Amino acid sequence: MGGAHEKGGVEGQIGWFCRNHLVPVPDVATLAELNAMIDRWDEEDEASRIRSRPRTIGEYFAAERPLLAPLPDEPFEAGRLFTPRVDRYSQIGIRNNRYSVPVRLIGRTVRVMLHASELVVYDGREEVARHERLIAKGGARLDLDHYLEALVRKPGALPGAPALDQARSAGRFTPVHDAWWAAACKAHGEREGTRALIEVLLLGRHLPHEHLVAGLAAALRSGALTADAVALEARKAAEADTRTPAEPEPPATDRATVTSLTERRLAQLPPDTRPLPSVAHYDQLLRHRRPSRPTP
Template sequence: MPKPQQAFFEGHVHALSVLGGVPRGKVRYDNLKAAVAQVLGFSRQRTEPERWIAFRSHWGIESFYCRPGIEGAHEKGGVEGQIGYFRRNHFVPVPEVVATLAELNEMVDRWDLEDEGRRIRSRPRTIGEYFAVEQPQLKPLPVEPFETGRWFTPRVDRYGQITVRTNRYSVPVRLIGKTLRVLLHASELVVFDDGREVARHERLSTQGGSRLVLDHYLEALVRKPGAFPGATALEQARSAGRFTPVHDDWWDAARAAHGDKEGTKALIEVLLLARHMSHEHVVAGLAVALRAGALTADAVALEARKIADGDLPDQPMPSPPPEPAAAGPTRATVTFLADWRLSHLPPDTRPLPSVAAYDQLLRRRGGSAPSKGEAT
């Protein structure tokens, strides 16, 4: 099933779920390839793909197709007009503050909800009020879900990757040589091994691309740390913001203290901590350990657990002084527990220590040796 058809199906599932039911009358469609395999003359008869027939039969959708060309232009003007209104009001200019497609979809849902309070021209009710009247007329949603994704069974190659639709995706290296099941959706794919999810990736829209997760290769890299600096998965982790400048700084210090091999192995052990702790806690633990000069994975784990357990001061902690602007990635801002604790210690009123009492030992040692009688 091509990606446009998967997106077409998933859009239907989301829309019907939001509506809370299925329209009882005919649903009007343009002659898109996801639903129409062939237009039969100038009539409304269409040859539909088998997958689309199964999908709309499951949901109880009765399709109605517009006439092609100019003859059918007037049959979908209202829908295209509302789409144009939504585009002009929410996508002009194009949003640039989202990091993922899922985040953009959440914004669209929020805009759609806000649009329920809008009135169309001089109509007496809002869009939401009209829909509240119509919603009870919808048919109930089917009980059983319809799987919109497509299943594949690729084999994991020696690089710990599977190939789906000409693109390569990483899986844990322990699965090399195994045949896995992959469920491909329009925007993501999920990898299963014996019914257990072992990987999840955002689907690539290009051809011949690769999406690699650094965590999938850590068991192999800890045995061959020399391959770590040039790993493609490391570069992708940097680009995605998962491997931060704090990681790089701690890694540089660890290599300077322990050598390239042992310092890199220590960093990989730190990265393995993210399987049991949140990424944010590990990064904060790295920063604290770096400031204290603790360049071992155990020290990072200890500091990360302190932060995860809420071992933080009750009062607001001061922010560190801003670093000078420099080209390249922005460094993370971290508040260090050691600095806070030192600045909040009570004043020490004890007298300074004195060694005067020990001067008698020096005088005794510098004097004459005791006589035999004195010794007795």
């Protein structure tokens, strides 16, 4: 702004935007959805004209942009800083709400930047968690991934974990996860089947969610109920997504198959031309029998 006299014009434009786009109040599920709607309305307003003017709002702004002062090199931090201590449930309390962090941080003090729509947690300079901000009081935002290291040691705590319920509600824990989990428990028992599922969930730190779900579905169809099989099928799904259109697709089969990890490793080795092992040399020892001892 060139001076304080423009402050009223800016506030007037904000009021115009609110009356034209936010009345009645939009019905959205998350702040991210509302922000996406506001961005779309901004683009629509830029393409409009004020009365009979020959140019759009966006065109006028493009002509004015080179005349504006440059932005500061360092962005302005609009968030509020907190330094809470992580409790024994691997959670921090911010503004009467609870947010999860990785279990390795239990008992430590972390830095939290609270923004209008999200909350970011830092351990030193490392970002360790990011949550959508809770508006109402007394709520909890829990990320199932933050608890996986503890659940590997105590898999029996997974079925009743509140973080699992939130993962289901958010669509991160799908019906495919549940079906594979049930099959793994039936094959390996409740404890080992649940531990295998947790190992699969740990794969989500290195594989995209959609590829992991595809790997679970393929492994379930083939009856391959191990984390290694899911990892292999997920990587095959990732390779299929990155395949160029010119590359031929593998032939489809009626029944899904899971490639053995041993066969996949051996396929990368050169052919073995050595002769098969033989025990013929040991047969020579049969000609030299010990003399039998005389009976007393």
